[in-house]
Amino acid sequence: MSVGVTMKKLSAVLASVVIAGVAVAGPSSAAPAQPDLVVTDVKWAPRTPIAGQGVTFTATVTNRGNAPTPEGVVHGVGFGVRGSTVTWSDTWRSSLPPGGSVTLTANSGPRGSASWPVTAGVSSVVAFVDDARRIAESDEANNTRTVTVTGASGLTARLNGGTPVVTAAPMNVATGLTNGASGDAYLACFAPDGALVPGTERYGLRTGAGNTTYGTGTPWGRSGEGDVPASTAPVRVVAHGFDLTSIEKYQQYAPRDLRCPAGAEPGWDYLHVTQLTTTRVHLDGRVIASVVTPVDVELDMR
Known part of the structure; x- marks a missing residue:
């Protein structure tokens, strides 16, 4: 047999081996079909x-994978604020086909409630589908969607002399x-x-009165405080x-640095209030809302 014929036969054998290897290796390297859950709306x-x-x-949940989700397994969605879960949905157990969607509403939470008491201002809320990792997916990194929720303060305040008058939005507690x-x-x-000596008034310092903590119990612990009853309509509180x-x-x-004429004594004259800060709290001290109101009121300190 000539060398040329031998090389042709050897090439044919190698080619058949390579083709066979590809035929065997191809199917074993293909990714298995899996679901892929994403949150498409909140x-x-x-x-x-x-x-x-x-x-x-x-939350609206969509299966963007190439396989249905398993039947009988909870398709959970957790709703989180500032890194903590506040509510969740855990009632959907039906299979979701590829391309299928379902809308899931929170039904409970850590406090046993399906609702979250919103705080004043802007809060970022994260919806996390399959938050308990019950379902194997082709992509485990695309399960969240973030939205912002804005809570109005529900407070208006003014000063009537030295007395705050506040209107608060209704709450059931x-x-x-x-x-x-x-x-x-x-x-x-x-x-x-006790008469003021004319021409002796001087600026003293920046200061304030009232409380920033509810129920302090000091001798002036109720200074500026008020109580809002449960109601279904806005409440005016004096x-x-x-x-x-x-x-x-x-x-x-x-007052000690104030130099006074002979026979006169230094003392407090008045507080010129320029800002009123009103905060609404749960009775356990948790803050609900706060509002700052510019004012221009003089309170006698004599």
Whole structure:
């Protein structure tokens, strides 16, 4: 047999081996068919909530994979705010075919409620399908969708003299209010009969009165505080007036640098309030909403 014939036969044998190898290796390397769940939409109700209202989330889930999801397995969706799950849906157990979608509404949560009490301002809410990893998917990294929910404060406030007057949105539970007045305190010299010595008024310091924590229990613990009953309509609350003795106690050395005429003594004159900070809280201290109101009120400290 010639060398040329031998090389032709050897080439044919190698080619058949390569082809056979490809034929064998091809099917074994193909990825198995799997589902792929994604969240395609997130909605909530009420759509424009007020701080403290319960918001219920709904997610639309779509199977973008090439296989149906398993029958009888919970297709769960968790709804999270600031890294913590607030509600979830765990009732859907039917198979979802490729291309199929289903809308799932929260039915419970860590506190046993299907709704989340929205806080004032903008919150990022993450909907996470198959959050408990019950279903094997072709892509486990595309299971979340993030939306923003804005809660209105539901508070309006004003100062009537030294008394805060607040209108609060309705809630189905009793809540509390704190009010803090901040501004500029002024000093002056006073004659023995208590009369202000003309021309001696001076700026003292930036300070304030009231509370930022509900139910403090100090001698002026109710200063600026109020209570909002449960209601189905907006509630007008007249809070406790501001107790300015807290300023005099904690800033007792402020008047000492004021130089007064003979026979006169330095003292507090008035607090020029420029800002009122009103905060609504649950009775356990959890903040619901806060609002800052510019004001221009002088409170007598004599």
